[in-house]
Amino acid sequence: MDLIHDGKTRKVHQDPESADREIVEFTDSIALDDEKAESITGKAELVYRMTDFLLGYLEGKGVDTHFIRSLESPKILVRKVDIYPVLVVCRNIATKSFCLRSGVDEGTVLEKPLVEFFLISDRLHNPLITERAIETIGLVKDEILHFMRAVTLSVNYYLVELLKQQSLVLADFRLEFGITKAGHIVVADELSLDNMSIWDKGAPYMNFDEIKGKEEEFIQAYGKLVDLITRTKPEEVSNRNEILQVIVKPKDGIRNPPGEVTKKMLVRMGFGDAEDVRVGKVFNIILRRPITSEILHQLNIMNIKLLSNPISEKHEVSYG
Amino acid sequence: MSIAVIRFPGTNNDDDVMRALRQIPAAKPYLVPSRKGLAGLQDAEGIIIPGGFSYGDYMRAGAVAAMEVISAGIRDLAEDGKPVLGISNGFQILAEAGLLPGALLPNVSARFICRWVYLRVSDQPSIFTENLENAVIRLPIAHAEGNYFCSEDYLIALEGEKRIPFKYCNAQGEITEDSNPNGSIENIAGVINQKGNVLGMMSHPERATRQILGSTDGLEILENFVRAIR
Structure with a gap:
């Protein structure tokens, strides 16, 4: 197997059977503060078990991920993707770096999940970056960021609900996204304590800023957590509704009689500032599953074939 | 000359056309x-899509009917x-299905219009207008979305x-804005x-087939249609 990438916590190999697939092999290394720290025997196995279970769970709920299936521990088979240069972080509880830059107390439960983006850059130590900045410097298109945000919120819902079964709380997690050769944007990450922070009874389930000398304790706690997670019941998490909104507008330059009538009445009622009114339509399409590239592609076909008439109308799609 | 007269849910001129x-x-x-799908068209040598309000005219007039299986057969x-x-809603369906170019937008008055109009028949031959070339004919219209639009090209x-076999005109046959x-x-x-x-028209030939109704001009168009089946 050809080694494609030798990362801190995983090695990526070319799948000898298909150019479109890769084999991710987890390692025992622990990444602390972006530095390759130490190795703890047994960690790779736990990351493997947790990722296998959670990615399989998310796929089962309809989230599009790079996961194909597990191979022998600690390897998983995934679709090959081009990774977007941003990390998407979702927070439910205020922790470390967020507290430092917001002044919010550690452990504060956020009113609603917060999605933030970080630039993937070893040299700059993965700094926080705004969506506007990402788009302005041409890193990732706005619509793709929007998609990542929506999928991240779906993932958050499904993970939160699953962990709840064991009275665990998902404080925050981060994901990488990638695009497949077929143009599908998918979650392309593992799901383990390397990128998730899980709390229990108001405090982090595991707090190992200093692992030296506590390796055994670490592995034991980690193993207990993985046992808890793999004993959850995915079928008891109900699917969440997602709303796709299609807005159909009359094309510029085409007369819009319903708008003209509306304008006339607005002016007659004293709203004389109405210079022009154009009436369109809004379709709210409710899905019982997460949004995927394939669904947006299908919707685009439906927009052209049914929901709008391309001769006289234009359409836009919004969600999340 | 078997002619399939298609009735979608909401079509209401089928009886008149029959x-x-x-x-x-x-x-x-x-x-x-329409639910008969392709099987319903097996013996058809010609097809008429009558007017009405297929699928309640929801979304856009004709848009839903145009996506039915039977429309692929048409x-x-x-x-x-x-x-x-395609007559009236039938024209809207043919335009939505892409069998005819353009789109039928809401009337500029934003109202449903039901009245008699004059049409100037083109002097160019077509299977539908034989013996009517250059004539001024009188037919009723009844629609809210008959405002024909297409790109300049x-x-x-x-x-x-x-x-373009028909243009709206006055009693003298002049094609005017009024x-x-x-x-x-x-x-x-x-x-x-x-x-x-394939012809689409907003006015109703089937409603002008007897002298007692005020005009028989529509009958001539339908007769041409039947004659065109060979």
Whole structure:
């Protein structure tokens, strides 16, 4: 197997059977503060078990991920993707770096999940970056960021609900996204304590800023957590509704009689500032599953074939 | 001459069209509910899509009916050269299905209009207007979305290819702005496809087939339609 990438916590190999697939092999290394720290025997196995279970769970709920299936521990088979240069972080509880830059107390439960983006850059130590900045410097298109945000919120819902079964709380997690050769944007990450922070009874389930000398304790706690997670019941998490909104507008330059009538009445009622009114339509399409590239592609076909008439109308799609 | 008269849910002129066709000896009209799909078109030598409010005209007039399975069958028969006539909502369905160019937008008055209009028949021959070339005919309209629109390029093509058989006009046959009931571009009241066998028109020939109704001009168009089935 050809080694494609030798990362801190995983090695990526070319799948000898298909150019479109890769084999991710987890390692025992622990990444602390972006530095390759130490190795703890047994960690790779736990990351493997947790990722296998959670990615399989998310796929089962309809989230599009790079996961194909597990191979022998600690390897998983995934679709090959081009990774977007941003990390998407979702927070439910205020922790470390967020507290430092917001002044919010550690452990504060956020009113609603917060999605933030970080630039993937070893040299700059993965700094926080705004969506506007990402788009302005041409890193990732706005619509793709929007998609990542929506999928991240779906993932958050499904993970939160699953962990709840064991009275665990998902404080925050981060994901990488990638695009497949077929143009599908998918979650392309593992799901383990390397990128998730899980709390229990108001405090982090595991707090190992200093692992030296506590390796055994670490592995034991980690193993207990993985046992808890793999004993959850995915079928008891109900699917969440997602709303796709299609807005159909009359094309510029085409007369819009319903708008003209509306304008006339607005002016007659004293709203004389109405210079022009154009009436369109809004379709709210409710899905019982997460949004995927394939669904947006299908919707685009439906927009052209049914929901709008391309001769006289234009359409836009919004969600999340 | 088996003529399939298609009835979508919400079509309500099917009976009028059937009755008008029965006046024509060679015509053998039969009603096809759209749910019959392709099977309903097996014996069809010609197709008429009557007016009405298919699927309640929700979304856009004709848009839902145009996506039904039977509409794919109508497309196949049209490609085979069988005559197809879409009247009013039938025209909207043919335009939405892409069998005819352009779109039928809401009337500029934003109102439903039901009245008699005059149409100037083109002097160019078509299977639907034989013996009517250059005539001024009188037919009723009844629609809220009959405002024909197409791109400038299409308009040039339609004019150039003599594919505009009817234009709204006054009693003297003059094509004027005042005689345009709904805002249609260039007073267009009907268009024909490139092959010449599919016609869409907003006015109702089936409602002008007896003297007692005020005009028999519509009967001539339907007779031409039947004659075109060979």
